[in-house]
Amino acid sequence: MQYSFSKRIQSVESSAVRDILKLTQGKSIISFAGGLPAEEWFPVDAIRNASERVFRQGPQALQYGLTEGTLSLRERLAVRLGSQRNIQAEADELLITSGSQQAIDLFTRAMLDPGDVVLVENPTYLACLQVLGMYNARVIPVESDDKGMVPEDLAAKLKQHQPKFVYVVPTFGNPTGRVWSLERREALLRLCREHEVLILEDDPYGDLRFTSDRVPNIAALEGRTDDRIVAYTSTFSKTVAPGLRTGWIVADERIIRMMARAKQSSDLHSSVLDQLILSEMLLPEVFNLDDHIHKLSAVYKERMETMATELQKDMWRDTKWNTPQGGMFFWVELPEGLDAQTLLKCAVEKGVAFVPGTSFYAGEPKRNTMRLNFSFAQPETIRTGMERLTEAVSEFFGRYSSV
Numbered sequence: 115m116q117y118s119f120s121k122r123i124q125s126v127e128s129s130a131v132r133d134i135l136k137l138t139q140g141k142s143i144i145s146f147a148g149g150l151p152a153e154e155w156f157p158v159d160a161i162r163n164a165s166e167r168v169f170r171q172g173p174q175a176l177q178y179g180l181t182e183g184t185l186s187l188r189e190r191l192a193v194r195l196g197s198q199r200n201i202q203a204e205a206d207e208l209l210i211t212s213g214s215q216q217a218i219d220l221f222t223r224a225m226l227d228p229g230d231v232v233l234v235e236n237p238t239y240l241a242c243l244q245v246l247g248m249y250n251a252r253v254i255p256v257e258s259d260d261k262g263m264v265p266e267d268l269a270a271k272l273k274q275h276q277p278k279f280v281y282v283v284p285t286f287g288n289p290t291g292r293v294w295s296l297e298r299r300e301a302l303l304r305l306c307r308e309h310e311v312l313i314l315e316d317d318p319y320g321d322l323r324f325t326s327d328r329v330p331n332i333a334a335l336e337g338r339t340d341d342r343i344v345a346y347t348s349t350f351s352k353t354v355a356p357g358l359r360t361g362w363i364v365a366d367e368r369i370i371r372m373m374a375r376a377k378q379s380s381d382l383h384s385s386v387l388d389q390l391i392l393s394e395m396l397l398p399e400v401f402n403l404d405d406h407i408h409k410l411s412a413v414y415k416e417r418m419e420t421m422a423t424e425l426q427k428d429m430w431r432d433t434k435w436n437t438p439q440g441g442m443f444f445w446v447e448l449p450e451g452l453d454a455q456t457l458l459k460c461a462v463e464k465g466v467a468f469v470p471g472t473s474f475y476a477g478e479p480k481r482n483t484m485r486l487n488f489s490f491a492q493p494e495t496i497r498t499g500m501e502r503l504t505e506a507v508s509e510f511f512g513r514y515s516s517v
Contacts, residue, residue, distance in 0.1 A: 126247050127473075144499035145467045149288060149442050150490040152417075155410055156355045160401040164394035168387070179386035181374045183210025183362070187393040191362055194396060198404075199320075200334040201346060203364045209373050212384045214318050214349035214361035217373075218281075219245050220380070221314055221345055221363065224372040226251050231277040235263060237474035237483070239288045239316065242281055255476040256280075260436065262294030265301040272309045279312035279345075284332060286319040286441025289474045289485040293439055299332050306343055317348045318361075321407045322489075323440035324415040333364065342366040350392055352442070353407050358388045414442065420493040421486065424500035429508050442489040445471070448482040449511075455481065457510045466502040 168175045182188065188205040195201040211217040218241070226232070228250035234242070236255035246253050254275055257267035262284060271277075280302065284294035294302075306313050315332045333346035342365060349361035363373070377383070395401040418438055425435055425444070434447040448454060454470035461467060471483025491499060 122248060122250070125250070126244055143462065143465050143467055144491060144495055144502065146486040146488070146491070146499060146503075147467045147469045148490065149487055151352055151356065151442075152410070152413060152489055152492075154492075155413060157395075157401065157406055160395060160406075161355065161358075161391060164391045164400055165387075167394050167400065168390045175387045175390045177386065179383045179389070181378050181383045182206075182370070183208065183384065184386060184389045184393060187389045187396070188362075190393055190396040195364065199331055201331060201364060202338045204367075206367050207342075207364055207370055209363050209365075209370050209377070210384050210389055211347075211361045211363060211377070212359045212381060213351055213356070214316065214347045214363075215241055215245075216377075216380075216384075217347040217361050217363040218242050218314070218316065219248075220373040220376045221279075221347075221365075221369075222246060222249050222251070223376045224369065225278050225312065231275040233268070233271055233275070233277045233280040234476050235282055235287070236476055237289055237471060237479075238281065238476065239283055240473045242316070243474075243476060246281075251278075253476045258292075260292055262292065262298030263302060265298065265305065268302065269305050272305055272311060276309070277311055279314050280306060281314045281316065282332070283316045283318075285317055285329070286322065286438065286443075288319070288441070289443055289469070289471065290445040291436065291438040291441050291443045292445075293329060296329050299329065299335060303332055303335055303344070311343070313344045315344055315346045317346065318352050319441035320348065321353050322411050322414055322442065324411060324418065325439050327439065342369075345369060353403070353410065354392065354395065358385075358392060360384060360388050360392055411440070414440075414489050417488045417491070417493060417496060418444075420496045421488045421500060424497065424504065427504060429504050429511070432511075442487055444486040444488065446484045446486060447480070448484070448507075450482060452482045452510070454484040457484070457506065460510050461503055461506040464502040464506045466499045466506065468503070 185205060187210060188208040191208060192203050192205055195203055222245050226249045229252060231252045231254055232246055233254050233256050235258045254271055256271055257264040284299060286293060313332060333344045336344045345363055345365035347363040350358055421444060422437055432449045435444055458470055469485045471485060472479040472481055
């Protein structure tokens with residue numbers, strides 16, 4: 115039978131990260147490709163204890179729930195966001211989602227008509243590009259550097275394109291690991307306020323910091339207003355466990371209502387059981403989330419430094435990379451003219467994988483870029499994987515120099 119798929123789904127390319135993860139399944143390949151947290155640090159005992167507390171309260175955890183999310187979780191999240199992020203919100207301004215990826219999808223579904231413009235960093239999170247493609251958005255990249263979007267280019271494109279919103283990952287961004295400067299965050303907020311354009315601030319990695327330095331979230335800089343232009347989304351996937359599939363978004367209550375309508379047509383509500391477990395884990399007598407995050411960040415810092423040591427070896431001398439201040443990724447630029455997609459084939463033959471950078475670009479990609487994840491593998495595995503990758507790079511550079 116010849117299936118007639120919709121033009122919408124046919125226009126969406128498969129995720130490069132997911133395709134590479136499938137490539138490495140069941141093989142002795144060390145993968146630096148996925149954005150996977152360290153599973154040996156999942157708080158299994160705390161999740162088990164919280165689950166038992168939930169079931170002692172009765173069977174409601176197995177019942178249908180509110181589309182917006184369980185009230186206890188939204189209230190406790192609102193308190194935590196205020197104390198930890200200085201993001202002020204009421205429960206009615208929060209929507210619980212099945213991971214922050216769904217928050218991006220629902221926000222886009224609520225805001226965009228086909229052909230509407232969205233401005234993004236360049237490069238940016240590839241799964242957001244997939245969502246925007248699904249809804250037939252016109253995605254316009256804004257010139258970006260290590261400090262964030264370049265204000266002059268942002269101002270010009272806001273005026274020229276009149277976008278529906280600007281999507282950013284300003285703290286330990288995926289894929290670059292960048293941290294926007296305070297000045298760039300303030301400029302984005304000011305310019306979008308002037309042009310009456312929404313900002314979608316995606317912050318899945320903000321808790322995973324390796325230094326004491328902290329730049330305020332854009333949502334915190336905006337503060338409480340009658341007309342919020344910043345929608346802020348984050349997740350428990352990077353700090354507790356991705357299998358619980360629980361994220362959230364904070365936005366103006368009118369936006370939350372429209373996103374809830376979209377969610378009703380998608381999955382009715384996110385898992386009540388997972389929400390109630392996490393709600394219990396926000397109680398200090400059940401689980402010290404801040405202490406867990408502090409320990410997890412120390413583990414990831416050690417893994418980052420292990421990979422950084424390998425990147426300092428002579429074979430990598432002609433590449434460019436910045437030491438991450440947090441998050442999960444290195445962003446590496448090979449010498450001009452080299453193709454990371456071709457390098458990947460050589461690397462897989464050596465038993466190691468990464469993500470070529472091309473999929474992260476809106477518009478013309480830099481083919482000499484690559485993303486390396488350091489959070490999943492333990493230090494000894496990182497060293498082994500980087501030895502394999504260095505060998506692949508050596509052979510690759512050799513082929514290139516001999517041409």
